[in-house]
Amino acid sequence: MNIESITTAKSEIPGISRYNIVVETNQLEADKINLQIEKQIEVIKSLVSTDTEIIHREVALYKLENTKSNKKAIETIISSVPTSLIAREEKEYIVVQNTGREDENESVLEKLSPLGVREFSRSGRICVMKAMDHISEYIQEI
Template sequence: MEKTYTVSVFTENSIGMMNRVTIVFTRRHLNIDSITASESEVPGVFRYTIVLRTTRQQVDKVVGQLEKVIDVIKAFVHEENDIVHQEVALYKIRTETLTNGDVEKVIREHHARVLTVDPQFMVIEKTGHVEETQLLFEKLRPYGVLEFARSGRVAVTKPMKELSTYLEEI
């Protein structure tokens, strides 16, 4: 049965690393829903947070393959209830829509915030799960969304074992 999984991959920071990580998914014909790369809490170690929809068997095979890639330190698979996650979405809408209070009401109802106001446009930020950011997009659409961008998932695990502990074990 297909479910949504979050894969955390910890690597050294080397050129072409993202390509080497994503090619593992490509070879198994798995589509990545989102990917986010950043530094981790350990100096010199980078974290890729990858979201995909597949079976447990497939994701376990991918994690095994990822750990064979040079410069991959460790890879983990997490189910939805094992992590705390958020995404960031930015919405650029026409400033002229501010003439009535409807846009401001929508922003408040969705716990979003205005980042900048320009004579021609304003930028709104919303953090939350993909369903929440998509819902705000749908509510803002009638006001003329000029641009919309959503980050990939940023996640931390609920279990307390830290990456540094895993590194010491290795």
């Protein structure tokens, strides 16, 4: 098993944290992983979800040298990507931020790469379920 990302944060229910563990695997292996997680102490509920059952995003940061030509090119690129913005601009560098799916963040990286990306960092995936009656209702019943 290869874990692609793990993120954790407090949930909508006080005292309960939500973990998002992303793995690239088949359904049988995902179900086995899920059973192992549910056996852990203090795990309230573990669910297996596919990309079609969730809305997911990650944040990516791209650091580039701040030159006149780069700045103009960066502005042109981010104007064509509604989820991109300049997160920080200093004399020496510009940091671009994009929020999207992994493939969208990779696409922005490809567009910015010819300008000389000095640093690139991507968060783990965060998600919410598309179904309305999910984990929070289950937890509140416990």
